[in-house]
Amino acid sequence: MKKTTLFLLGILFSLGISAQTPFYFIQLTDPQFGMIDKNASFDKETALMEKAVKQINKLNPGFVVVTGDLVNDGNNADQIKEFKRILATLRKDIPVYLTPGNHDVGQQPTSTSLAGYIDTYGYDCFSFQMNGTCFIGINTQIIWADVKEAEQSQLVWLTKVLENSQKCTHRILFGHHPVFVHSADEADKYDNFPLAKRNDYLNLFNRFNVSDQFAGHLHYNSNGQYGNFRITGSSAVGMQIGKEKSGLRIVKVYPDKVESTYYPLDEVPAIVEL
Numbered sequence: 001m002k003k004t005t006l007f008l009l010g011i012l013f014s015l016g017i018s019a020q021t022p023f024y025f026i027q028l029t030d031p032q033f034g035m036i037d038k039n040a041s042f043d044k045e046t047a048l049m050e051k052a053v054k055q056i057n058k059l060n061p062g063f064v065v066v067t068g069d070l071v072n073d074g075n076n077a078d079q080i081k082e083f084k085r086i087l088a089t090l091r092k093d094i095p096v097y098l099t100p101g102n103h104d105v106g107q108q109p110t111s112t113s114l115a116g117y118i119d120t121y122g123y124d125c126f127s128f129q130m131n132g133t134c135f136i137g138i139n140t141q142i143i144w145a146d147v148k149e150a151e152q153s154q155l156v157w158l159t160k161v162l163e164n165s166q167k168c169t170h171r172i173l174f175g176h177h178p179v180f181v182h183s184a185d186e187a188d189k190y191d192n193f194p195l196a197k198r199n200d201y202l203n204l205f206n207r208f209n210v211s212d213q214f215a216g217h218l219h220y221n222s223n224g225q226y227g228n229f230r231i232t233g234s235s236a237v238g239m240q241i242g243k244e245k246s247g248l249r250i251v252k253v254y255p256d257k258v259e260s261t262y263y264p265l266d267e268v269p270a271i272v273e274l
Contacts, residue, residue: 020132020255021131022131022252022253022254022255022274023062023130023131023252023253023274024061024062024250024251024252024253024272024274025061025062025063025064025065025250025251025253026056026059026061026063026064026065026248026249026250026251027064027065027066027067027174027214027234027248027249027251027260028052028064028065028066028067028237028248028249029066029067029068029069029176029215029216029217029234029235029236029237029249030067030068030069030101030216030217030219030235030236030237030238030239031045031048031049031052031066031069031070031071031083031236031237031238032045032069032070032071032072032101032103032236032238032239033045033046033049033070033071033072033079033080033082033083033238034071034072034073034076034079035069035072035103035238035239036238036239039072039073039076039079042072042078042079042082044238045082045238045239046082046086048237048238048246048265049083049086049087049237049238050086050089051265052237052246052247052248052265053086053087053089053090055248055265055268056090056091056094056248057089057090057091057094058270059268059271059272060272061094061250061272062095062130062131062253063094063095063096063097063130063135064090064094064095064096064097065096065097065098065099065135065137065174065214066087066096066097066098066099067099067101067137067174067175067176067214067215067216067217067234068098068099068100068101068102068103068104068140068175068176068216068217069101069102069103069104069176069216069217069236069238070083070098070100070101070103070104070121071083071103071104072103073103074103074104074105074106074113074116074117080120097126097128097135097137097174098121098123098137099124099125099126099137099138099139099140099174099175099176100117100121100124100139100141100176101141101176101216101217102141102144102145102176102177102217104117104141105117105124105139105141105142106141107141107145108145108147109141109142109145109147109150111150114139114142114147114150124139125137125138125139125154125157125158127161127165129165129168131253132168132169132170132255133168133169133170133171133172133253134161134165134168134170134171134172135172135174136158136161136162136165136171136172136173136174137173137174137175138154138158138173138174138175139154139175140175140176140177140193140215141176141177142154143177143193143194143197143201144177144193144194146194158204159204162204162207162208162210163208165208166208166209169255170211170212170253170258171208171209171210171211172210172211172212172213172214172253172258173205173210173212173213173214174213174214174215175213175215176215176216176217177191177192177193177215177217178191178192178193178213178215178217178218178222178224178231178233179192179193179198179201179202179205179213179215179224179226179231180192180193180198180224180226180231181218181222181224181231181233182222182223182224183224184198184199184202184224184226191217191218202226202227202229205229206226206227206228206229209228210229211228211229211230211258212229212230212231212232212258213229213230213231213232214232214234214249214251214260215231215232215233215234216233216234216236217233218233218235218241218242219235219236219238219239219240219241219242220233220235220240220241220242220243220244221233221234221235221242221244221262230258232249232260234248234249234262235247235262237265244262244264245264245265245266246264246265247262247263247264247265247267247268248262248263248265248268249261249262249263250263250268250269250272252272252274254274
């Protein structure tokens with residue numbers, strides 16, 4: 001499906017609720033089926049993801065977004081099947097959106113791996129509006145890996161989406177990689193956008209008043225800011241690398257602010273108060 005079509009679908013699916021109505025959504029990231037046991041099994045990821053879905057089903061989020069590394073091996077049909085099976089147990093009235101990670105499309109994505117991802121999940125980027133807020137999901141791996149044609153196509157689409165989002169109260173971005181982890185001038189590494197491109201994207205996001213990015217990839221929590229653009233990295237629902245426990249992030253959206261909290265799966269609140 002073409003990105004322009006996805007954008008139009010996002011507008012058509014806009015709920016049209018007043019921008020003054022606070023709401024919340026839930027971010028999951030890096031379930032990465034197969035990572036813990038190095039692709040030998042994914043039993044541990046199954047237990048964690050089932051627990052996350054069970055917690056979400058008790059709540060009433062506006063939607064759920066999963067920001068990449070859905071599986072550990074993007075060519076492993078069993079890992080993909082198990083991820084999709086558990087995701088399908090979410091309540092049917094909760095919309096779900098996905099962005100690809102490096103393990104889903106490959107460290108150096110090809111036209112074949114990108115097409116395979118879209119065949120499997122339906123899209124690799126999205127946009128929609130809810131309660132006066134514009135939400136945008138992008139494929140960050142094509143930026144990190146410098147897949148020129150795919151990145152340029154996405155950038156044209158992204159710029160058009162941002163141009164058409166200026167009546168929104170907030171513009172919130174999703175992507176697997178954070179633009180940067182802690183500082184806009186930090187060195188290139190596995191975790192962030194390359195410096196050669198980073199400033200262009202940061203300037204684009206500040207130009208169009210993007211307030212937040214919610215990302216994954218790190219397997220630990222992080223925060224950064226550049227101008228009015230805030231970057232929140234969430235730890236994994238799957239395997240941990242830092243000190244956090246497997247969990248999810250609840251993001252509250254108000255007319256004048258966006259707030260979020262990361263919760264270990266055993267500490268997710270029974271009710272979210274706005």
